[in-house]
Each structure stands twice: as C-alpha cells, then as structure tokens.
Amino acid sequence: MLGQLRPGGGIRSGQAPCCNGAECAASAADAAREARRGSSGSSSEPPVQIWPDVPYLEEHPFFAPQTRWVLANCGLIDPNSIDEYVARGGYQALSKALRFITPDELCDQVERSGLRGRGGGGFLTGRKWKFARATPAEQKYVICNADEGDPGAFMDRAVIEGDPHRVVEGLALAAYAVGASKGIVYIRAEYPLAIRNLTRALEQARAVGLLGPDILGSGFSFDIYIKKGAGAFVCGEETALIHSVEGKRGMPRPRPPFPAVRGVFGQPTVINNVETLANLPLLVRNGWEWFASLGTPSSKGTKVFALSGKVQRTGLIEVAMGTSIRKIIFEIGGGPPAGKAYKAAQIGGPSGGCIPAQHLDIEIDYESLKSVGAMMGSGGLVVMDEDNCMVDVAKFFMDFIQRESCGKCIPCREGTKQMLDILNSITRSRRSETQAQTLERFKGILTLQKLAQVIGDTSLCGLGQTAANPVLSTLRFFRDEYETHVYDRKCPAGVCRELLSYRIDPDLCKGCTICGKKCPTGAILGAPKAPHYIVEEKCIACGACHEACRLGAVIAE
Structure with missing residues (x-):
C-alpha cells in the first residue's frame, strides 16, 4: 500500500500497479532487499533468494560498478504515480526545505555541497543561485533545460520519462532558493513520452498541493509550465534558450549580463539542466555533507552518461565522480566486442573531445577532462575501436x-x-x-x-x-x-570510401557478373564464369561491387 499526499496533509491509500518483465524482476529484488533490511536491521546478511538462478539487479556486471542516485527510481517505479514517488522518499526534501531551511541557507548548502552544473560548463549551482537571489525583481524565473541535442545523448529524456516527479521537486527547490514564482521546463517537442509523463506529474503535484499557491501552508507559491522546443541544437545554450522561450528565434546574445541577472523578459532567471535538478532532492534530504562525501575534491556527486558505440553493453549509466574511463568502458560496458582493440571515446558530444588509449585511466572530473582537450558536456560517451576512422x-x-x-x-x-x-x-x-x-x-x-x-x-x-x-x-x-x-591518400581504418581502391582476386572470382551489373560506370570487365577485373581509370570507388560480391573476391585496400 502506498501513501498519497493530500492538500490537507492527509494520506490516501492506493494499490501499487503491477509491472512486468525486467522492471518487475528489478522491483521484486528491491522489495526483497527492503524486507530483509526491515527484519534484520542490516543489509549484510545473506540475501533472500526468491529465484535462486536470478541475480539481484546490483549484481549484474552492468549495474554493479555504478552508483545510481539520479537514476535510482528509473525503471523501478511507475512514472505516472505520485504515490510511488512519495513512497520512495519523494517530496521529503521540498517539505524539509519549506519547514526548516531558509532560502539563503539553501543556496549556501547547495554551494558548499560542490554541486556543479551537469549541462557542460560545470559552474557551481549554488553560486549561480546566489546571483539570482541577490538581484532585486518582482518576478523571477527558474528554467529546466531539457533541450538535449547531442548525437547519442538521451540522459535528460530518460530521467523525465522514468522519474518526472524528481525533476519537478528539484525545480521547486531551485525556485524556493532564488525566490521565483514561475518555472519553465524547456523540452524538445520530439520527446512525446517525456512530455506526457511530465504533464501528468505536474497535474498530480498541483492536485495534492505541491505546486500552486501556498505550497504545504508555507506561503511559498510556485507553478511550472512546459515550453516545447523545435529541436535546434543551439537552443541548449542559455541565452538562445531564453530567446526561444520569449517566442523569438533561438540565437545567443553576448554575456554579461548573465541570465541570473537579466534573463526571460528581462527578469532574473536561473537555468539548470535536468540532471542538476534531479540531484537536489537527494542533496537536501541527506544533507550537503553527504553529497560532498562522494567524488573528487573539485567534482562532487555522480554523473550520468549515455554509453554507446563499440561496447558490448550500452545504455544509461551513472558513476561516481572520479571513476576512470577504463572502468566505465571495460567493466560496465564490457569493452569492444569481437576482441577488437579500443581506440578512443568521444565524450561531451560535439563540443567535447576524444580520449585515446593512453588516457584510459583518467578520472571523470571536470578539470581532468579539460586537461586532455575534452569536457564533461551533457554526458554522451561514444566508444570507438580499431575499425573507426x-x-x-x-x-x-x-x-x-x-x-x-x-x-x-x-x-x-x-x-x-x-x-x-x-x-x-x-x-x-x-x-x-x-x-x-x-x-x-x-x-x-x-x-x-x-x-x-x-x-x-x-x-x-x-x-x-x-x-x-x-x-x-x-x-x-x-x-x-x-x-x-x-x-x-589512404584511410587506415578503411572507412573513407573515396580513398579506397578496389581489385578483384582472380582466385576467388567465379565470374558470376553480379559486380559488373552493380557498377554504375561499367568499370568491371570480364566474361561470364571467368575472373573479372576492374579498370582503374573508370572506377569511382563507390564500393558497390564490394557490397555486391558474395564470395569476398572484391578486395578493398
């Protein structure tokens, strides 16, 4: 049975919806752990074996090395149920802040925690908040930047799809800290599931008094609206995003003034990305000291990455700051498939850089990545092997x-x-x-x-x-x-087609004529059932013959 917050502070009981497949197995394992802890008071005792041959989620090699804070609820709760979010500690941080923490204290705690913006630049979140709070204005805004446009990146979308209430709570905490009464989630229109789940979460939060006027009787009023973006990559930049929110063409403007001083409609505006906001409920609930205990001296907490490319296990991962690139690729990702050699990892999206094999032991840290010409970025991590150019x-x-x-x-x-x-x-x-x-x-x-x-x-x-x-x-x-x-004029990896030259191995060619029929310039000559050859002067290196040959007789070099 799960509890639901009511406007008057009461609790309504509701039945948890059933899940299925991998989510059901994960939830069952999680429930077993909670039951074990509840009965013994310790999680060090041997685990309860519901299915002897099915390992716990955290025992899987993909999950074992991870530290899942932001992604803790994704896949384990129904994203359309505020009951399930509350049952796992949801909105406790907002209640705690409204009752026991002043806005100035909240800004100070977030700054002391070392939480830095997860959208790329890594600016201290608490310091940005203080700039906005210190700027006098009748109206202030907080914006959740969910305009995720990096190739291969899908962290923000997945968090909103799987745990929208966490983002809502984080945005409410940011608004309370800076004195804002209006919040905006700027999200790409091509994320329909994320928009649908977020819309439902906002409706549920309003219905139980967690958004709107006089939240939890504190005198703090705040509401959130959704602004759909058209998919321009440049709108991920703060000032371009502001122009888009105002109904203008998304184009950057010079800074200063910074958005925290002059943002949407000329008013002080704090812009944080999804992952930054998703860290706030945990930070406030457990204290800034707890958050600062994980990570490196300059980079605290965890970081979510979209691991893709030439690895055996891909998907969203979350690791502690200070984790090495080697551990991510070879322990979590399982390394390149088919015994291929690792070549590089592109981190940080189009604005990032490549991490070669000699720097595999570098730590996930804002300063460390900058030292090798890369950057944290929003969290794309694309692995390449020896076959990549x-x-x-x-x-x-x-x-x-x-x-x-x-x-x-x-x-x-x-x-x-x-x-x-x-x-x-x-x-x-x-x-x-x-x-x-x-x-x-x-x-x-x-x-x-x-x-x-x-x-x-x-x-x-x-x-x-x-x-x-x-x-x-x-x-x-x-x-x-x-x-x-x-x-x-050669491509060592054989990827750049125009630099390849083609020849036909006479020992392998059976004269089937398929390659000759596919050649757009008639560069392949030969009689049926006899070895063919390529006229180099006519060959345009399109590779059609190489793809068509079923015997491997066309050699690309």
Missing part, C-alpha cells in the same frame, strides 16, 4: 556543428564551414581533385589548427567557442591518421 569522426561532428550553427556570428558560421571543407578535401578521391584542391589538402592540417584557434577566440557563444574541439582533439592524439589521409 578518427578523421571521419571529426568530419561527422563538424558537419553536425556546421548545420546546427545559428549563423549569427561570422567565426562560427563561416569558420566551421571552412573546417568542414578541409576535412572533405582530406577524404576526397584523388580522381575528383583539382590542382587547387590538392594544394588545399596539403595545407589542411595547419589551416585546421589556425581556424580552430580563431573560432574559439572570437565566437559569440560557448557552442561556437568549443566547436573545433573534436578536430583539435583528434589532431592532438591521432595526427598520424590525418597525415596518412593527406599524404598517402
């Missing part, structure tokens, strides 16, 4: 950034386009290359470095200032790959 990786992210540039400032708008043109020239076939393009290619590496410096120094917003990071990072650790592309 780092020039192609840099080209992918530069293409993304160039397309997502708002176009307001020339360094970002034109500089990223020039960098992408150089990367394209490095991977372009020599057959389609002019003399001018050949010269551009030979100067490519030096030009990339110069452009990166100019873009970083002169761009208007943080996205432009970090736009060149993927190129700089891959150049720093994989310069030999760039030089092989530029001077030898």
Whole structure:
C-alpha cells in the first residue's frame, strides 16, 4: 500500500500497479532487499533468494560498478504515480526545505555541497543561485533545460520519462532558493513520452498541493509550465534558450549580463539542466555533507552518461565522480566486442573531445577532462575501436556543428564551414581533385589548427567557442591518421570510401557478373564464369561491387 499526499496533509491509500518483465524482476529484488533490511536491521546478511538462478539487479556486471542516485527510481517505479514517488522518499526534501531551511541557507548548502552544473560548463549551482537571489525583481524565473541535442545523448529524456516527479521537486527547490514564482521546463517537442509523463506529474503535484499557491501552508507559491522546443541544437545554450522561450528565434546574445541577472523578459532567471535538478532532492534530504562525501575534491556527486558505440553493453549509466574511463568502458560496458582493440571515446558530444588509449585511466572530473582537450558536456560517451576512422569522426561532428550553427556570428558560421571543407578535401578521391584542391589538402592540417584557434577566440557563444574541439582533439592524439589521409591518400581504418581502391582476386572470382551489373560506370570487365577485373581509370570507388560480391573476391585496400 502506498501513501498519497493530500492538500490537507492527509494520506490516501492506493494499490501499487503491477509491472512486468525486467522492471518487475528489478522491483521484486528491491522489495526483497527492503524486507530483509526491515527484519534484520542490516543489509549484510545473506540475501533472500526468491529465484535462486536470478541475480539481484546490483549484481549484474552492468549495474554493479555504478552508483545510481539520479537514476535510482528509473525503471523501478511507475512514472505516472505520485504515490510511488512519495513512497520512495519523494517530496521529503521540498517539505524539509519549506519547514526548516531558509532560502539563503539553501543556496549556501547547495554551494558548499560542490554541486556543479551537469549541462557542460560545470559552474557551481549554488553560486549561480546566489546571483539570482541577490538581484532585486518582482518576478523571477527558474528554467529546466531539457533541450538535449547531442548525437547519442538521451540522459535528460530518460530521467523525465522514468522519474518526472524528481525533476519537478528539484525545480521547486531551485525556485524556493532564488525566490521565483514561475518555472519553465524547456523540452524538445520530439520527446512525446517525456512530455506526457511530465504533464501528468505536474497535474498530480498541483492536485495534492505541491505546486500552486501556498505550497504545504508555507506561503511559498510556485507553478511550472512546459515550453516545447523545435529541436535546434543551439537552443541548449542559455541565452538562445531564453530567446526561444520569449517566442523569438533561438540565437545567443553576448554575456554579461548573465541570465541570473537579466534573463526571460528581462527578469532574473536561473537555468539548470535536468540532471542538476534531479540531484537536489537527494542533496537536501541527506544533507550537503553527504553529497560532498562522494567524488573528487573539485567534482562532487555522480554523473550520468549515455554509453554507446563499440561496447558490448550500452545504455544509461551513472558513476561516481572520479571513476576512470577504463572502468566505465571495460567493466560496465564490457569493452569492444569481437576482441577488437579500443581506440578512443568521444565524450561531451560535439563540443567535447576524444580520449585515446593512453588516457584510459583518467578520472571523470571536470578539470581532468579539460586537461586532455575534452569536457564533461551533457554526458554522451561514444566508444570507438580499431575499425573507426578518427578523421571521419571529426568530419561527422563538424558537419553536425556546421548545420546546427545559428549563423549569427561570422567565426562560427563561416569558420566551421571552412573546417568542414578541409576535412572533405582530406577524404576526397584523388580522381575528383583539382590542382587547387590538392594544394588545399596539403595545407589542411595547419589551416585546421589556425581556424580552430580563431573560432574559439572570437565566437559569440560557448557552442561556437568549443566547436573545433573534436578536430583539435583528434589532431592532438591521432595526427598520424590525418597525415596518412593527406599524404598517402589512404584511410587506415578503411572507412573513407573515396580513398579506397578496389581489385578483384582472380582466385576467388567465379565470374558470376553480379559486380559488373552493380557498377554504375561499367568499370568491371570480364566474361561470364571467368575472373573479372576492374579498370582503374573508370572506377569511382563507390564500393558497390564490394557490397555486391558474395564470395569476398572484391578486395578493398
């Protein structure tokens, strides 16, 4: 039986809904642990074996090395039930703050805890709150930035889908601390499930008096509204997000003034991302000392990552600050599949950098990652093995950034386009290359470095200032790959198709003619049932013959 808060402070009993599959097994294991602790007072005794052959959730190699604070409820509770959230300690932090902690004390506690923004920059959350609280205004705003646009990142969406009340409670705590009466969740319109669950959570919180006027009889009034974003990557930047909320085109503006002083409609505005807000209920409930006890001297708490790419186990993970990249990839992720060698991990999304094998033991820490040309970012972690081409990786992210540039400032708008043109020239076939393009290619590496410096120094917003990071990072650790592309016209990983050359092994070719029929330029000649050959002058290196051959007779090199 679960309890539900009522406006008058009463409790209504309700039956917990049944779950199924993996969630049911996880919930049963969790219930067994709670029962064991309740009966013995200790969790050190041998666990109760409901199903002898089914391990507990935390015993699975994917979950065992993790420290799940933010994700603690995801998959274990019904996200559409405020009863289940309350039963697991939900809204206790808000009640505690409204009854026993003043707004100034709350700002001070969050600052002393060492909680830093989880959206990328890593600014101290409590310090940002103090700026907004110290700015006099009749109306203040708090905004939850759920505009998650990094390729391969889905942390914020999953938290809102799986535990929306935690985000609502965190936003209410932030509003109480800075003196705001209005909150906004800025979320992408293409996240329909997250929007639906969040809308339901807001309705439930209003119904029981946790949002609206005079919350829990404290005199504090606050409500939250949803603003759907159109999916522009640049709207993840604070000032561009503010313009979008105001109904304008999402384009950054110079800072100062900072949003904490002058934000939405010219009023003081605090913007925190989903993960930052999701940490607040635990921090307030358990105390700032508890939160500060986990992590490194400069980075406290945990960090959620979307682990993807060339690993055996992918998905959302949460680890303590200070955990090594090696532990994440090889213990949690199981390492690259099929015995492939680890090559690099792209961390921090388009604004981040690559962590090569020689830095696998680096810790997850804001300063440590910066020292190797990467950044924490929102939490994307893409693993690559020996079959990945780092020039192609840099080209992918530069293409993304160039397309997502708002176009307001020339360094970002034109500089990223020039960098992408150089990367394209490095991977372009020599057959389609002019003399001018050949010269551009030979100067490519030096030009990339110069452009990166100019873009970083002169761009208007943080996205432009970090736009060149993927190129700089891959150049720093994989310069030999760039030089092989530029001077030898080869791709060591065999990814850049235009640099590949194709030949037919006469010992393997049976003369089936399939490759010849697929060739768009008629570059493959030979009689039926006899070995074929490729006319190099006609070959455009499209790879159609290589894909069509079922015998492996077409060799790419």
